[in-house]
Structures are given as C-alpha cells and as structure tokens.
Amino acid sequence: MQRFAERLKRIVFGSPIATDSARPETLRTRLALAVFGASILSAVAYGPDALIDALESAHQRGAIPYMAAGVVGIMLLLGAAYASQVSAFPNERGDYGLVRDKLGRRWGVITGASLLTDYVFTVAVSIAALTEVVVFAFPHTAHWMRAIALGVLAVMTLANLRGIRDRVRVLVTVWNGFLVVVIAVVVLGWLRRTEGAVPSSPADAPETWPLLVAYAGAVASGAVMATGVEHLASAGPHHAEPRGTRAARTLLIAVTASAAAFLGVSLLAWTHGVSDFGNGPVVVQVADRVLRHEAAIWVVIVSVAAILYAAASAVFRRFSRISSLLASDTFLPRQLTMRNDRLVLRGGILAVAVLSAVVLVASGAQIERLIHMYIVGVFTSVVLGQIAMVRWASNRIALATEPRESVALHARRTLHIAAGVVASAVLIVTATFNFANGAWIAVVCIVVLVLLMHGIARHYAKVRADLAVPADGHATALPSATHGIVLVAQLHRPALRALAYAKAARHSTLKAVSVQMDRGATAALEKRWTQLEVGVPLVILDSPYRDLVGPVLDYVRTLHRSSPRDAVVVYVPEYLVGRWWEQLLHNRSTARLRAQLLQVPNVVVAAVPWKLESARQAAPVLEPEDPALSPDPST
Structure with missing residues (x-):
C-alpha cells in the first residue's frame, strides 16, 4: 500500500527536484x-x-x-x-x-x-x-x-x-x-x-x-x-x-x-x-x-x-x-x-x-x-x-x-x-x-x-527568549546522573530490544517498570523474568483503578524529586504497522503516556520501534542484528 501511495504521489506531483538544480530564471521584457x-x-x-x-x-x-x-x-x-x-x-x-x-x-x-x-x-x-x-x-x-x-x-x-x-x-x-x-x-x-x-x-x-x-x-x-x-x-x-x-x-x-x-x-x-x-x-x-x-x-x-x-x-x-x-x-x-x-x-x-x-x-x-x-x-x-x-x-x-x-x-x-x-x-x-x-x-x-x-x-x-543560551552557560551543564526506565507490559521481543538499548546506554541506574492491572498477568511476568535472567530489576507498580499513565507518572516524578539534577530516560516499546487501520489497534495508551511524560522536567522519552509483519512487508529493509538476541553489552 505504501509503495502504491508513493508511486501515485510521483505521478500526481512529479519526481523530486534537487536544490542545486534549481536556478533563478530572469526574463526580458517581451x-x-x-x-x-x-x-x-x-x-x-x-x-x-x-x-x-x-x-x-x-x-x-x-x-x-x-x-x-x-x-x-x-x-x-x-x-x-x-x-x-x-x-x-x-x-x-x-x-x-x-x-x-x-x-x-x-x-x-x-x-x-x-x-x-x-x-x-x-x-x-x-x-x-x-x-x-x-x-x-x-x-x-x-x-x-x-x-x-x-x-x-x-x-x-x-x-x-x-x-x-x-x-x-x-x-x-x-x-x-x-x-x-x-x-x-x-x-x-x-x-x-x-x-x-x-x-x-x-x-x-x-x-x-x-x-x-x-x-x-x-x-x-x-x-x-x-x-x-x-x-x-x-x-x-x-x-x-x-x-x-x-x-x-x-x-x-x-x-x-x-x-x-x-x-x-x-x-x-x-x-x-x-x-x-x-x-x-x-x-x-x-x-x-x-x-x-x-x-x-x-x-x-x-x-x-x-x-x-x-x-x-x-x-x-x-x-x-x-x-x-x-x-x-x-x-x-x-x-x-x-x-x-x-x-x-x-x-x-x-x-x-x-x-x-x-x-x-x-x-x-x-x-x-x-x-x-x-x-x-x-x-x-x-x-x-x-x-x-x-x-x-x-x-x-x-x-x-x-x-x-x-x-x-x-x-x-x-x-x-x-x-x-x-x-x-x-x-x-x-x-x-x-x-x-x-x-x-x-x-x-x-x-x-x-x-x-x-x-x-x-x-x-517569547520562544527565542526562552531558547536563548544564558550568558553563564548554565543551560549547557551536564546532568549529575542518568536513570533508565524500561516500560514492560509483557516479556516479548520488543521488550527485550528496549532493554538491550537501555543497557547499551550505560545509565547510572536501570530498572524495568510494569504496571499491575491483573495479578495473574503480573505473576506470570515475574516468573518469566526470573527464568530468563534478564539482569535488570523489575519494579511492579500497583494500579488499583487499572490506570497505566498515573502510576508511571508518579514513579518518574518521585525519581525527579529525589534527584532534581538527574536525567530520567524512559524507554517505550512501540509497534510500527504497515496498514493505516492497524494504527488504531496499537500504541494508543503509550502515546498518551509519552505525551504526559514529556511534561515532566528532565525526562526524556525514547521510543523503541518494533516492525510488525505488515510493516516489514510494506517497506522491506535490511534489518541489523536484533540487539535483543545479542550478548549483553554490559558483560
């Protein structure tokens, strides 16, 4: 579908024009x-x-x-x-x-x-x-x-x-x-x-x-x-x-x-x-x-x-x-x-x-x-x-x-x-x-x-004034430490990829966070976590009202209050789909969570993409070796 849309776009609007090929045209009076x-x-x-x-x-x-x-x-x-x-x-x-x-x-x-x-x-x-x-x-x-x-x-x-x-x-x-x-x-x-x-x-x-x-x-x-x-x-x-x-x-x-x-x-x-x-x-x-x-x-x-x-x-x-x-x-x-x-x-x-x-x-x-x-x-x-x-x-x-x-x-x-x-x-x-x-x-x-x-x-x-670098250079100061948080709903390949990326960043601390909305599912996740020996602590956040966003926000804000000068990087696995209607079935809660996290000071949200089969078929590319299957870079 994506290829067809691209071909249709080129038929209707024409092929791209390089910037260097555009020359200003000047005309005589006639x-x-x-x-x-x-x-x-x-x-x-x-x-x-x-x-x-x-x-x-x-x-x-x-x-x-x-x-x-x-x-x-x-x-x-x-x-x-x-x-x-x-x-x-x-x-x-x-x-x-x-x-x-x-x-x-x-x-x-x-x-x-x-x-x-x-x-x-x-x-x-x-x-x-x-x-x-x-x-x-x-x-x-x-x-x-x-x-x-x-x-x-x-x-x-x-x-x-x-x-x-x-x-x-x-x-x-x-x-x-x-x-x-x-x-x-x-x-x-x-x-x-x-x-x-x-x-x-x-x-x-x-x-x-x-x-x-x-x-x-x-x-x-x-x-x-x-x-x-x-x-x-x-x-x-x-x-x-x-x-x-x-x-x-x-x-x-x-x-x-x-x-x-x-x-x-x-x-x-x-x-x-x-x-x-x-x-x-x-x-x-x-x-x-x-x-x-x-x-x-x-x-x-x-x-x-x-x-x-x-x-x-x-x-x-x-x-x-x-x-x-x-x-x-x-x-x-x-x-x-x-x-x-x-x-x-x-x-x-x-x-x-x-x-x-x-x-x-x-x-x-x-x-x-x-x-x-x-x-x-x-x-x-x-x-x-x-x-x-x-x-x-x-x-x-x-x-x-x-x-x-x-x-x-x-x-x-x-x-x-x-x-x-x-x-x-x-x-x-x-x-x-x-x-x-x-x-x-x-x-x-x-x-x-x-x-x-x-x-x-x-x-x-106002934006220019807000973005201007102060004379004392305070805006360029490095954070004292960085803390990595990987959101995990279940232990599958997208979650393992997010964990691998987070490990490669070598944060001061790294934890996986899961929100408990079903006790049985949480127990299964903890058991699977122990079996695979992931090597990252798993933190379970209780959500009695089955809300995903609130507990994660409270946890991140607690980290920020305890160390205001530290930076927190939240890794969020996301699905890439190949059909427009599939977007309606995935990433809805994570998109809302990401929008809320970006409002917290010193918090960076890193989206870790995972292509589903439909996306791989729509735009086949040479995938690098999956970090989730590679040796742990910290070992």
Whole structure:
C-alpha cells in the first residue's frame, strides 16, 4: 500500500527536484509581459462589468465613456508611480518589503495582511469570472457554478503543488492571444459601427447628470482594473539586467495595453447596449454582438478563460512568496517558508486554495458579490507603498547635491503624492459605498490578519527568549546522573530490544517498570523474568483503578524529586504497522503516556520501534542484528 501511495504521489506531483538544480530564471521584457502581466490584463474580463453595473444601478449609463476614461487615468497614474518604484527598488517583492523597510514593521504587517487578503479575493474573482464564461458557453451548467468553480480551483491547486513551471511559450500565447482577440473585437466593432453594419444602441444622453457620489462609486468599482499593477511591481527580481529598467518598461507596457483594452471594451459595451453581469462577461457579450460567428465567439471564450486561469494560477505563487516572506519575519508560521521536494512553497499554496474555496462557496461563485470585496486589500497596500516612496524621495532630496538630481527627485515625489492621494480616494470611496455590499468582509479579514500576525510574532519572540543560551552557560551543564526506565507490559521481543538499548546506554541506574492491572498477568511476568535472567530489576507498580499513565507518572516524578539534577530516560516499546487501520489497534495508551511524560522536567522519552509483519512487508529493509538476541553489552 505504501509503495502504491508513493508511486501515485510521483505521478500526481512529479519526481523530486534537487536544490542545486534549481536556478533563478530572469526574463526580458517581451517574455516578462506574458509571465507577469496576466493579472492586470485578465481584469478586462470583469473590469468593464463592474463599471457598467455601478452606473446602471445609478441610472447613468450615458456616463460610461467618461467614467471609463477616469479609470484609465487612475491606471496610468498608478502605472507611472509603480514604474518609478520598481526602477528604484527592482529587488523588492512589491509593497511589503518597501513599506517594512521605509515605514517600519508595524506598517509592513498591515501591508502584508492587505496583500494576502487581496490575493485570496483575486483567485476567487478570477475563478468566478472563468465560471461565468463557462456558464455563458454552456447555459445548462448555470446551477453548477459552485461545483465548476471548485473543480477549477482543485485543478489549479494540484498544478501548483506539482510545481509545473508555466512554459513561457504557453503564457506568451495566452497573453498575446487574448490581447489580439480584444483588439480585433474592438477594431471590428468600431468599423461596423461606422459602416452601419451593426446598428449601435442609442447612448443614454446625460440629460440628468448624477451626483458626484454616483460617479465616484462607479470609478471606484471600475478601479478593479488597477489591482494588477501592484502584482506586476512584485515581479521586479525576475527581470533580466538592467533589472529596474526592464521591470519598469514591462509594467508600463502591460498597464497601457490593459487600459486600452478596457477602454475599447467599455466603449463598445456602451454603443452596443451591452448590459452588466446578468448576461455573461461584458467582453464576451461585446464579441457576440460584433463577431456574429460561432467559431469566432468560441475563440474569444477560450482566450478569456485562458487568461483568467493564468492570472489566478500566478496569484498562487505570489501568495506563497509573500506568506513565506512574512513567515521569515516571524509574522506567520515558519512552516510557510519550507519547500517540498518539488521546491514548492506548499503551505502557502494550500492556504490560498482553502481560503479561496471558502470564499467561492460562501459567495456562490457569483462575481457580482465578490467584486466589492476585491479592491480594499490591494488599495490599502498601494496607499502605504506610495507613502513609503514619498518618504524615500524626501530623504533623497535632503541628501541631493546636484540640481538636476534634486529636480528629478521632486518630480518623483510629486508623482507618488498624487498616486497616494488618488489611491486613498478610491479606497475611501470603495470602503464607504461598497461597505454593505461586501467591502466590510475585506476590512474584517485585514484586521483579523493583522492581530493574528502580531500574536504570532509575540509568540516567536517569547520562544527565542526562552531558547536563548544564558550568558553563564548554565543551560549547557551536564546532568549529575542518568536513570533508565524500561516500560514492560509483557516479556516479548520488543521488550527485550528496549532493554538491550537501555543497557547499551550505560545509565547510572536501570530498572524495568510494569504496571499491575491483573495479578495473574503480573505473576506470570515475574516468573518469566526470573527464568530468563534478564539482569535488570523489575519494579511492579500497583494500579488499583487499572490506570497505566498515573502510576508511571508518579514513579518518574518521585525519581525527579529525589534527584532534581538527574536525567530520567524512559524507554517505550512501540509497534510500527504497515496498514493505516492497524494504527488504531496499537500504541494508543503509550502515546498518551509519552505525551504526559514529556511534561515532566528532565525526562526524556525514547521510543523503541518494533516492525510488525505488515510493516516489514510494506517497506522491506535490511534489518541489523536484533540487539535483543545479542550478548549483553554490559558483560
């Protein structure tokens, strides 16, 4: 069974990868666009939907072009700010490291919690959007949205646990293919509109301009398009030299391309009367109105699904990396820094998978419910990142000696101030107007994560203080003596092996201990003990209430009280089994006893394994000569 499980594991997750064979991969701009730009470009699949939904709710459909232009302005401003940031700090993995170093660990924790929250909702939103595409293509699956979403998530999780390196050619095909498809739809849509081949829907004349609040809410909803900018900035270390220049160039190209695609799709949705979430993704609805050919529609559907899958899959890796950084800074469990035999940060991948599954199930994989939770986390990170950049620029200005350098730094500081103000406005508007629609969930998640991370950090600080070697070296002092105790229930081969190991350790004293719960069995054990001339005193502990743990604990504690500086080693024979269900039949009482003994000061518990036949058959190995059958080492 164990061999089968191992083979199945290798088939599913792949063969182990040696640490020395893993080389860091750096990419040029053309390839980096495809590998790291999926997140921001994939937002074209749901960004126009959020904008149109917000405007239609306010009965201001005629304002779509203006609000879309506002979203594009936000994207370009943040793109320029992050290009400045990544060129200055190309080796930082996004906002967390920057904020931690420039503003302090406390603000770094808030940034990290915001990013983790954002990444979970990014995965959920991308998969929900992909599910919506599937339902648009196959309407009869509308009642299975949760199942479809969880199925996609399961496949994605297995692929990331396997550590499949997305082939660059595949990602290039997905990224460029989606961009080409969107450009083709936009160009063809505008050509047919001007030629009159497709009658354009009459634009809602803005005869009654809405309140500024409605516009602000629409722009904030459409700002989901800007959430991928921070994701791009975290990819700086993966660019080839000159790293800062290439990373900034990649970011600007990806932001510009995504902004143009978003604007084109939004304008076509306005002119062709495409509605919001209810009838499928806006980009697919636009393609359906424009292309009017089934094969072409399927090309659009496949390209949209592919870019959404690529975006969500990339977030798995980003989540595991940021959680690993937080864990290395003691804000999350250390296990998140450990890689498996495929060099994958398994803990982070499983965490984002489980959390995303909870979000998808709770929301019914409905993107219109998720979209309002999406912006809070990333824009909190953006605001703090821009504040950190303003502080950095101000410090550099104070040290600048050249006028040209001072002017350039002043310009950069102004850029980051503007980006921070705009991002703050988007964050406030989103948290205010979408609070009841789900933004409160993101706020609560961030607050809970911050409190949890501070609690974990305090725990690790206490552990470090507890484990530190004192200056007087008292912790390294040797015990005055060691006493060996071998637990014996009956005199069989496992017990003889434990006795042999204990004799080989040459303790100051060595005794075998048996708990009497049946007088007949105890008498038989004493008789057998005398016959075999074991050479170790046998101590019988009476247990009138048939308790195994209590008498042994009392005996060991008595030894400790009589000699507090001595160490006591308790040898416990244990069975190794080859079938999972056999574990339920053995070692239950000894496991409980061992857990209790470990709480007694200066007590060491030594488990002496004995393989049963099922274990020997499951994993045959060359056994050394059984010490139980060897001559007594003390003689």
